[in-house]
Amino acid sequence: MIELRDVRKRFGKQVVLDGVNFTVQDGETVALLGPSGTGKSVLLKHIIGLIKPDSGTIIVDGKDVSHLKRKELAEFRQTIGYVFQNGALFDSMDVLENVRLGIVDEDKYEDMDYVRGRVAECIRLVNLPADVVEKYPAQLSGGMRKRVGIARAIAGSPKYLLYDEPTSGLDPVNADIIDSLVQRLAQELHVTSVMVTHDVRGAFRVADRLALLSDGKIVMQGTPKEFLASDNPKVREFLERDFDNPQFAA
Amino acid sequence: MATRTLDLRVIAGRAVLDGTSHVGRLSYFVLEMVRGLSEVRIWWPRMLEEAWNIGVGSLFIVLLISAFAGAVTALQTGYQFTGSIPYYVVGTLVVSSIILELGPVLTALILAGRIGARYAAELGTMRVTEQIDALESLGRSPASHLVIPRVVAGFLMIPALTIFANLSGVVAGWLSVKAVLPVTNADFIYGAQYYYRTFDAYYSVIKAFFFAGAITVISCYMGFNTQQGAEGVGKSTTTAVVTSSVLILVLDTVLTRLLLNQH
Numbered sequence: 001m002i003e004l005r006d007v008r009k010r011f012g013k014q015v016v017l018d019g020v021n022f023t024v025q026d027g028e029t030v031a032l033l034g035p036s037g038t039g040k041s042v043l044l045k046h047i048i049g050l051i052k053p054d055s056g057t058i059i060v061d062g063k064d065v066s067h068l069k070r071k072e073l074a075e076f077r078q079t080i081g082y083v084f085q086n087g088a089l090f091d092s093m094d095v096l097e098n099v100r101l102g103i104v105d106e107d108k109y110e111d112m113d114y115v116r117g118r119v120a121e122c123i124r125l126v127n128l129p130a131d132v133v134e135k136y137p138a139q140l141s142g143g144m145r146k147r148v149g150i151a152r153a154i155a156g157s158p159k160y161l162l163y164d165e166p167t168s169g170l171d172p173v174n175a176d177i178i179d180s181l182v183q184r185l186a187q188e189l190h191v192t193s194v195m196v197t198h199d200v201r202g203a204f205r206v207a208d209r210l211a212l213l214s215d216g217k218i219v220m221q222g223t224p225k226e227f228l229a230s231d232n233p234k235v236r237e238f239l240e241r242d243f244d245n246p247q248f249a250a
Numbered sequence: 251m252a253t254r255t256l257d258l259r260v261i262a263g264r265a266v267l268d269g270t271s272h273v274g275r276l277s278y279f280v281l282e283m284v285r286g287l288s289e290v291r292i293w294w295p296r297m298l299e300e301a302w303n304i305g306v307g308s309l310f311i312v313l314l315i316s317a318f319a320g321a322v323t324a325l326q327t328g329y330q331f332t333g334s335i336p337y338y339v340v341g342t343l344v345v346s347s348i349i350l351e352l353g354p355v356l357t358a359l360i361l362a363g364r365i366g367a368r369y370a371a372e373l374g375t376m377r378v379t380e381q382i383d384a385l386e387s388l389g390r391s392p393a394s395h396l397v398i399p400r401v402v403a404g405f406l407m408i409p410a411l412t413i414f415a416n417l418s419g420v421v422a423g424w425l426s427v428k429a430v431l432p433v434t435n436a437d438f439i440y441g442a443q444y445y446y447r448t449f450d451a452y453y454s455v456i457k458a459f460f461f462a463g464a465i466t467v468i469s470c471y472m473g474f475n476t477q478q479g480a481e482g483v484g485k486s487t488t489t490a491v492v493t494s495s496v497l498i499l500v501l502d503t504v505l506t507r508l509l510l511n512q513h
Contacts, residue, residue, distance in 0.1 A: 048387055070285070077389035088384035090376075101388055110291075156388070 001026055002047060002160065002194065007056035009042060016042050017053070018216030029186045029193040030221075031203035033238065034213035040196040041085065041164050043213065047194065048080050048162060049073050060160070078104035081153030081191075085165040087145035089137040095148050096133040099123065102155030122151040125188070126181060143174035150181065154189060161185065163195040167202050175202060182206050200239060212238060279471050283401065286393035293398040300403035304365050305410065311364065312357050312411045313418040319352045320344065320419030321426040328430035337433045341441025344423035349454045350510075353416035355502055358461035361408055362494040366469035369400050370490035373473025374483035382474070397470045404466030405459065412458035416451075457505050464497040 002024040009017040016039040024030045034040050045051040046058055049065045058065040061079070068076055081102070089098050099119045103109045108118070119133055126147040137145055146166055153161060163182060167175035179202040186193050197203050203210055204224045211221040212235055219234045220227065227235060286293065327343050373396060376382050385392045420442075427433050472490035476482045 045383075050383055050386060074389040074391070077387055080387070082384070082387035084380045084384055084387075086379065088380035090381055090384075091379075101385070101390065104389055106291075152384075152388075 001059075001061065002192070003059040004043070004046070005057045005059070007043075007046060007053045007058060009039070009046070009051065009053050015216050017046075020056070020213070020216070020218055022211060022218050022221070024192060024194055026192050027190065028208045029182070029195065029206060030209045030211060031207035032194060032196045032211050032213060033200065033203055034198065035238070036198055038213050039216060040213055044082075044162050044164050044194065044196050048077055048082055078156055079158055080160045080162060081156065081158035083146070083149050083153045083161065083163045083166055085168060087137065087149040089145055089148055089152070091137050094134055094136050095123070095140075098137070098148060099133070099152045099155050102152040104156035118155060119151075122155050125154065125185065126151045127177070143170050143177065146170070146178060147181065150185070154185065157189075159191060161191045161193045163193065163197075165196055165198070167197065167199050175199065179206050214238070275475065276471055279397075279474065280467065282391070282393040283397055286391050286398050289391065289394040292391075292394040293402065296395065296399035297402045300399045301407050304403055305407040308361060308364055308407070308411055309414065311360060312415050315356055315360055316348070316353055316415035316419040317422035319356055320348055320421070320423035323347050323352065323419075324423035324427035325430055328427055331431060337431060338437040338441035338444065340427050340431060340433055341424075341438040342445045344427060345420055345442040345446060346450070348419035348423060349416050349450050351502075353419050354412045354454050354457040354461060355498065357412045357415040358408065358458065358465065358498045359495055361411065362465050362491055362498060365404060366465045366490050366494045367487050369466065369469035370473040370476075370487045371483055373397075373470055374476035374486040377474060377476040378479050378482060392474070397474065400470055401466040404462045408462035408465065409455045409458035412454060416454060453509055456509065457502065460501045460505060461498050464501060465494045468494040468497060
């Protein structure tokens with residue numbers, strides 16, 4: 001379970017998170033919605049301890065993330081797969097080496113037979129052709145890079161998967177592929193997922209619950225049905241542009 | 251006038267805060283490196299790759315520049331020579347100038363541009379494209395994967411390159427001086443040995459070790475703390491080269507005072 005209690009964060013004079021309370025139950029897929037620049041990615045980085053809050057508590061699996069020691073934090077991070085917005089693949093390494101980095105057990109990491117098998121399995125799970133392992137990130141399309149990023153995140157069999165804008169910058173077809181992938185991985189790997197996105201349509205397709213971040217606070221958390229029925233003006237304002245979209249209606 | 255005073259105070263205050271912040275972050279950065287040293291299995295293979303890259307990649311330019319430095323030193327010595335000074339002294343001047351100063355300092359300044367800029371740009375790009383965050387998110391230490399291999403490779407290869415630079419400078423100086431002065435090989439060797447002390451060679455390598463620290467640690471630190479996209483990478487790279495070059499000259503002065511005055 002992931003729980004954020006009254007988390008506050010400011011960068012200089014800019015308040016990014018202003019008392020965020022946010023909960024994700026085990027096995028759930030939660031989409032964190034909000035306009036660009038509202039601090040969704042910052043919130044996600046708090047969960048994995050890449051950013052420390054100015055105040056408040058972040059509890060993951062009963063551990064207070066911001067108070068973990070260096071070694072504890074490294075071990076804790078091995079239970080979480082993080083998918084970065086632009087893939088964040090190592091451009092000097094081929095796909096095999098990139099995905100290999102996700103294997104957290106050091107003995108397995110050194111065992112090249114295991115590595116090849118595990119990398120091939122992860123590449124298959126994200127629907128990429130087997131020969132992609134020999135390619136470098138620069139030789140891949142945007143959608144393929146995102147999927148390699150997901151393959152790297154799942155290589156260590158994490159309990160949690162955090163996706164930072166997994167469909168941003170993709171065409172609708174590729175965005176649908178990634179959305180389906182997020183949904184399928186949640187079911188097949190039984191992971192708890194948090195997906196940061198401003199793609200309302202994708203979020204409604206994939207998530208069990210939604211949360212809307214606006215002005216540094218979680219304005220609403222609930223199921224897609226509860227969101228659709230909400231008369232909260234900020235929720236309505238955020239959803240309305242997509243209500244008129246025929247694709248969303250479909 | 252009051253506004254001007256206030257501005258100066260603000261500027262001085264910011265400079266002090268920035269300086270203190272850098273000292274704190276650099277100390278933490280070095281501490282992380284020391285902690286990461288125990289992960290030999292991670293950094294050793296990457297270090298060998300880096301050492302090969304920077305060693306072989308820099309050898310030609312280092313040999314070339316030190317050869318020119320040795321030649322120019324010899325030619326200028328020949329220009330300043332009058333009949334009252336014995337010719338063998340030219341051997342002393344060329345060898346001492348190259349080994350004590352020109353070899354290590356010129357090599358370090360070249361490598362501050364070549365290796366320092368590369369390290370800062372590589373790590374800076376990795377920072378702004380979230381590759382360093384990605385490593386951390388995988389529970390891996392950026393220090394042992396990215397920083398230690400570069401720093402250790404620098405500590406191994408920069409002194410080695412300095413030794414090659416010294417040899418190249420001395421040989422080029424030797425050949426050049428014969429073109430402008432009637433110096434025999436025996437004269438040159440006699441002069442080179444007359445004032446030479448074994449400590450001079452150690453001194454040259456000791457300086458190179460300190461310069462290696464200045465180049466690698468500063469460049470990696472600047473790259474590691476890059477902010478704000480492509481402009482930030484450019485800024486970090488420039489700052490890394492300028493800072494490490496200035497630090498090389500400061501260290502050169504301090505080490506000369508500390509080490510040569512003791513012998």
